[in-house]
Amino acid sequence: MGxxxxxxxxxxxxxxxxxxxxxxxxxxxxxxxxxxxxVRPGAWVRLLAxxxxxxxxxxxxxxxxxxxxxxxxxxxxxxxxxxxxxxERAQEDxxxxxxxxxxxxxPDQIRDALAPFGLYQVEVTDRLDAAVDxxxxxxxxxxxxxxxxxxxxxxxxxxxxxxxxxxxxxKTFPMQVGEVFLHRTYEAAKSDLRARxxxxxxxxxxxxxxxxxxxxxxxxxxxxxxxxxGSRYYLGEVSFKQDLLNDKFLHxxxxxxxxxxxxxxxxxxxxxxxxxxxxxxxxxxxxxxxxAGDDTLVPIEVVATRNKxxxxxxxxxxxxxTGPRVSADWRRRYVNQWGHNFRTELQLSPVLSQWSxxxxxxxxxxxxxxxxVKPQVTYSDLNTQKGWLYSVQFAHSTLTPSGWRxxxxxxxxxxxxxxxxxxxxxxxxxxxxxxxxxTVADDPINTKRGYRIRYSLLGAVEGLVSNxxxxxxxxxxxxxxxxxxxxxxxxRADLGVTLAEDLxxxxxxxxxxxxxxxxxxxxxFNSLGPTEPFNDDTVGGRYLGVGSLELERQIKGPxxxxxxxxxxxxxxxxxxxxxxxxxxFGVRWAxxxxxxxxxxxxxxxxxxxxxxxGWPPARLVFVIGPDL
Numbered sequence: 327m328g329x330x331x332x333x334x335x336x337x338x339x340x341x342x343x344x345x346x347x348x349x350x351x352x353x354x355x356x357x358x359x360x361x362x363x364x365v366r367p368g369a370w371v372r373l374l375a376x377x378x379x380x381x382x383x384x385x386x387x388x389x390x391x392x393x394x395x396x397x398x399x400x401x402x403x404x405x406x407x408x409x410x411x412x413x414e415r416a417q418e419d420x421x422x423x424x425x426x427x428x429x430x431x432x433p434d435q436i437r438d439a440l441a442p443f444g445l446y447q448v449e450v451t452d453r454l455d456a457a458v459d460x461x462x463x464x465x466x467x468x469x470x471x472x473x474x475x476x477x478x479x480x481x482x483x484x485x486x487x488x489x490x491x492x493x494x495x496x497k498t499f500p501m502q503v504g505e506v507f508l509h510r511t512y513e514a515a516k517s518d519l520r521a522r523x524x525x526x527x528x529x530x531x532x533x534x535x536x537x538x539x540x541x542x543x544x545x546x547x548x549x550x551x552x553x554x555x556g557s558r559y560y561l562g563e564v565s566f567k568q569d570l571l572n573d574k575f576l577h578x579x580x581x582x583x584x585x586x587x588x589x590x591x592x593x594x595x596x597x598x599x600x601x602x603x604x605x606x607x608x609x610x611x612x613x614x615x616x617x618a619g620d621d622t623l624v625p626i627e628v629v630a631t632r633n634k635x636x637x638x639x640x641x642x643x644x645x646x647x648t649g650p651r652v653s654a655d656w657r658r659r660y661v662n663q664w665g666h667n668f669r670t671e672l673q674l675s676p677v678l679s680q681w682s683x684x685x686x687x688x689x690x691x692x693x694x695x696x697x698x699v700k701p702q703v704t705y706s707d708l709n710t711q712k713g714w715l716y717s718v719q720f721a722h723s724t725l726t727p728s729g730w731r732x733x734x735x736x737x738x739x740x741x742x743x744x745x746x747x748x749x750x751x752x753x754x755x756x757x758x759x760x761x762x763x764x765t766v767a768d769d770p771i772n773t774k775r776g777y778r779i780r781y782s783l784l785g786a787v788e789g790l791v792s793n794x795x796x797x798x799x800x801x802x803x804x805x806x807x808x809x810x811x812x813x814x815x816x817x818r819a820d821l822g823v824t825l826a827e828d829l830x831x832x833x834x835x836x837x838x839x840x841x842x843x844x845x846x847x848x849x850x851f852n853s854l855g856p857t858e859p860f861n862d863d864t865v866g867g868r869y870l871g872v873g874s875l876e877l878e879r880q881i882k883g884p885x886x887x888x889x890x891x892x893x894x895x896x897x898x899x900x901x902x903x904x905x906x907x908x909x910x911f912g913v914r915w916a917x918x919x920x921x922x923x924x925x926x927x928x929x930x931x932x933x934x935x936x937x938x939x940g941w942p943p944a945r946l947v948f949v950i951g952p953d954l
Contacts, residue, residue, distance in 0.1 A: 389463040390415045390425055394436075396470035401443055408439040411466055422456070422464070429454045429466055436470060442509035444547075446540055447473030475506045479546030486534070489555030494526050495519070499551055507547035512538065519553055527588035529615065529624075530556030559588040559615070562623040564596075568630040570605060572663040576628075578692050588613075588624055599693045600630065604659050607633040633659055646947050647843045647851040651675035665692055677851070679705045694725040698735065706743070710852050710864045713743035715835055721759075734760040737784075738791070743834035746863035753833045755792035759784035765954050767806075772916045773953040774808035796826035798836060800870070806953060812880040816953075820845065820894075822870030829856075829868055829898050837866025838896040841906075845872050846892040848908030848929030848945045856901035867898030884916040890925070906931045912947070920952040 392412040397405055406412050411428035414420060433450040440448050449471040457464050483499035485492075500515040501507070516536060523531040535552040564580050566573055579599045582592050593611045600609045612627040639655040657669040668685040680702065687697040700719040706712060721735025737759060742752040760783055767776030781801045786792035804818040822838050829837065841849035856867040872894035880886045893907040912925030925947040932943060 388420045388422065388425070389457070389461075390420055391463055391465045393465065393467045394470065395468070397472065401440060401445075401472065404442070405436050405439040405470070409435050425454065425464055425466070432466070432468060436468060440470075440472060443472075444475035444477075444507045444509075445472045446476050446542060447545070449473065474545075476540060476545055476547050478503050478505050478507050479541070479544065479548055481549045482551070483549070484552045485555065486552060487528070487531075487555035488558050489523070489526060489528050489531075492526060492555070494522050495553075499549060501549065507538070507540075507549075512549070516551075519551075523553060523555055525589050525591060526555075527558045527560060528555040529559045529588060532556070557622055559618075559622045559624050560584075561586050561588050561592065562614075562618070562625040564626045564628060566628045566630065568606070568628075568632065570630070570632040570660065570663070571665055575664050575688075575692070576600075578688075578690070585623070593626065596628075600628070602693060603665070603688075604633055605665065606630040635659055643950065645843055645949055646945070648675040648678050664688070677707050689722075690724075695723070697722055698733070708852055709850065710746050710839055710855070710866070711743055711834055713741065713834075715739065715741040715743070729764055729766070731763045732760070733763075739833070739835065741833055741835055745834050745837075745865055746858070750834055753793045755786045755794070755833060756790055757784050757786050757792070767954050770954065771918070771920050771952050773806045774814065775806065776954055777803070777805045778954040779803045794826065794831035794833070796824055796832060796836065798822065798824040804954060814878040814886075816874075816876040816878065816890075818874045820870060820872040822896075824868040826868060829865070829900055832866075832868070834866065838868065838870040839864065839866050840870065840872050840894065840896050843947050843949045846874075846894065846906055846908060846929075847890070847910060847925055847947050848892070848927035848932075849906070850945075854906055855896035856898040856903055859902050865898075865901060867896040867901065867903070869897040871895070871897065878914060886914040886916070888912050888914060888925075892927070904931070910944075910947075917950070920950060923947070923949045 390411075392409070392415050394402065394405060394409070394412070409432060411425065411432050414424075414428065429452065433452055436450050437448045451469040453467045455465045455467070478501055481499050481501065481503055485495045489495060496519075500518065501511060516533075520531070520533070532554050533552070534554045535550050537550050539548040539550070540546075541548065561582060561584060563584050564577070566576050568576075579596055581596065581599075586592070593613070597609050597611050600606055608631040610629040612629060614625040614627055618624050635658060637657040637659065639653075639657075641653045641655075642651070643653070644650050651673055652675075653671065653673045655669065655671045657667070659667055661667060665688045666686065668683065670681075670683045672681045673679060682700060682702040685699045687699075689695050689697060698719060698721045700721075702715075702717050702719070704715040704717075706715070717737055717739045719735060719737045721733050723731065723733040725731055735758075737757045738754075739757060740752070740754045743750055761780060762782075763778075763780035765776070765778045767773045767778075769776075779802070781799070783797075783799050785797035786794060788795040800820075800822040802818075802820050804816070806814060806816050808814045820840070824832065824836065824838070826832055837855070839852035839855045840846055841854035842851035846854060853864060855864045857864050872892070874890060874892045876888055876890035878886050878888040889909075889911045891907060891909045893905070895904060895906050897903045906929065908927045908929045908931075910925050910927035912923060914924075915922040927945050927947055929943065929945065
């Protein structure tokens with residue numbers, strides 16, 4: 327017998343497209359194009375019924391059910407998403423003719439939907455049952471036997487060009503012989519190799535070969551993959567094309583030296599830093615590869631368009647702490663060619679009004695470090711504090727590599743306060759201070775997981791402008807954790823200690839008070855603290871301990887409900903102290919600008935109230951703002 331040629335059937339997958347569809351139907355052979363179409367037994371009855379049903383279609387909508395069995399999980403989800411007859415089953419214009427046409431497409435669509443899972447021996451038993459009467463329901467049934475997934479039989483992988491020995495590239499293809507061939511794993515491996523080439527400076531790389539052959543006879547996948555890197559490029563000098571800031575100042579935003587490997591991520595980071603300052607409305611990074619010539623050093627040009635200089639904002643609001651309030655805000659994004667900027671804000675309310683002017687001078691890393699000069703005027707008309715406070719802050723603020731915002735400086739304060747109808751007189755002080763703060767959140771507006779922490783240390787020395795000597799430390803912490811999909815647990819704590827010989831020596835602004843919407847709900851703003859024994863007036867204290875526990879559950883959409891308890895007080899060993907606690911419940915609305923909270927707080931430890939006396943006095947709390 328003479329030699330013979332054995333022809334295997336292959337399926338070729340190139341760039342996500344599949345060929346040779348007919349050959350992958352198990353148990354079938356390609357039909358002769360001239361052969362008449364085959365009609366299953368029983369189909370004649372359905373075809374004869376179509377004209378009659380079409381005539382009646384104007385009187386009622388056709389009902390169609392679709393059943394797919396034999397699949398589960400992602401496979402079932404993908405099949406239903408790509409199965410036209412399932413997606414269109416409830417359409418009002420569905421007709422028997424349309425259902426028949428979609429039913430004929432269904433087996434191929436099911437096979438296409440299962441191919442990404444490495445399933446190429448899929449058996450589909452299909453059946454379309456016509457309705458018995460015009461008002462009945464048609465049913466399309468598809469019984470699917472997925473068969474075994476195809477596995478990788480051979481991998482031909484190579485990196486060629488200047489980067490052939492670059493350790494950034496793996497020595498073997500991420501998918502190995504014997505593993506199930508999954509399309510998404512292959513695409514992820516291909517994307518990863520391309521990203522490595524791009525971040526490694528191989529700007530001229532190309533995929534010289536990237537194909538997958540599915541051998542339907544041997545039932546194995548064959549991967550052929552070759553990445554040609556080409557030459558390696560490096561970042562050159564950075565130049566700026568803009569008319570706003572000094573070039574020397576702008577070079578502080580460049581965090582790489584000429585000659586480093588060309589990495590697009592470095593350029594994107596530089597663009598992000600420039601945009602974050604709001605000096606510019608648009609920043610375009612232009613690699614001048616054409617200007618490099620035969621050199622592999624690529625000059626970088628930054629084209630920036632200046633932003634509007636001024637930003638104005640006016641607003642109105644309400645909170646149970648301060649009542650109605652109006653505010654005006656003016657921000658100047660740039661003052662000079664060195665990036666100085668300022669913001670001034672005025673807030674007016676019946677009990678607490680404030681004006682501030684925050685001038686900032688960028689230094690070192692302009693996105694992380696700046697000098698603050700901040701004069702501020704505050705007027706309080708609270709039951710516990712009445713009067714004026716004038717202050718000027720000089721400080722240096724920097725963001726540490728671990729994400730902490732550290733601010734160190736000195737404040738000059740002049741205040742003239744009355745505390746609970748007790749005249750304290752005017753006082754001045756020079757206060758060195760330092761603070762650390764950090765906020766971590768999955769969403770800064772409506773947080774599911776995150777925390778905020780701040781601790782500070784400040785003090786004064788008598789005779790050095792100040793009228794008293796003291797040292798004070800404060801810790802503030804808030805923690806949010808979502809669980810069981812619809813629940814959030816929220817806890818916070820405020821702790822403070824002031825070391826001073828006598829409370830009377832401390833200015834009113836350095837004493838601890840508590841109570842209000844964000845401390846112990848159920849009491850007025852700063853209405854709690856140590857009290858005088860002869861008149862029960864609140865005078866503030868040298869110690870602070872406040873905590874809160876809250877459980878929130880999502881009800882529907884952005885709406886949720888919560889129960890909570892707040893507890894603690896400000897304390898002083900020389901005065902009467904009382905532990906206070908409130909409980910309450912409320913509703914929440916997750917708005918685009920933060921949660922809108924409406925709470926009813928019951929202060930059942932309020933003075934002159936004992937448990938058992940009946941319903942305690944309640945206080946309505948209304949707050950709008952971010953979680954952290």
